[in-house]
Amino acid sequence: MVRDQIASRGIGNPRVLAAMRAVPRHRFVPAAVQESAYEDRPLPIGEGQTISQPYIVALMTDLLDPGPGEKVLEIGAGSGYQAAILSRLAAQVVSIERLPDIAEGARRNLAALGISNVEVIVADGTEGYPEKAPYDAIIITAAAPSVPPPLLDQLAEGGRLVAPVGDIMVQTLVVVEKKGGKTTTRSYGGVCFVPLIGAYGWHD
Ligand code: SAH
Secondary structure, eight states: OIIIIIGGGTOOOHHHHHHHHHSOGGGGSOGGGGGGTTSSSOEEEETTEEEOOHHHHHHHHHHHOOOTTOEEEEEOOTTSHHHHHHHTTSSEEEEEESSHHHHHHHHHHHHHTTOOSEEEEESOGGGOOGGGOOEEEEEEOSBBSSOOHHHHHTEEEEEEEEEEEEOSSOEEEEEEEEETTEEEEEEEEEEOOOBOBSTTSBOO
16 A cells, blocks of 8 residues: 555655554454555545545645654544554644544544554544644644634644645645744645534534
């Protein structure tokens, strides 16, 4: 998967590739779709949600570039796959999930692999998690109509935020950097995520 779907498509960051090799994706995929665990596509994880496509996980991790001592906030834990990748690159990961049963599944999947530096919290991630702010890096793994302002407030000076922003069907990956209290935004290619639902997201 890593060689054919990720490295061959231009992700060269050795830390990201090593993390992608180390995390067994099949452990984050339900029994019914196990045979597809290493295919380069999203898969259903229940409640209308998905585990993200491996190439997109690698691309977003590469853009986020979490450093060894850093604290990362993820919005949209799902089954915990992206959080597991981040756990190998950063010191501490806080991952927010709005659906309690999905969050419980993520906790179970992470614990079963002995991953102890990820905390999964049930809440509306569009509000962030001020208790542990500021964050060196923030990743939104659901489609946002715009970047939620509380997340920019909770981003550390020098920090990066990666998110799919756009309409509910297709989005553009954006990277926001905060320097000198100002933010700059760069756009990358088109992506397709499940909706971010919350106070600063889409409404139910
Ligand atoms: N990061 C996951 C992707 C999960 S899909 C992975 O590694 O595969 C996106 C998840 O975001 C879904 O589980 C959905 O329930 C959750 N979500 C949507 N809106 C949210 C919000 N406002 N706060 C927290 N989680 C949210």
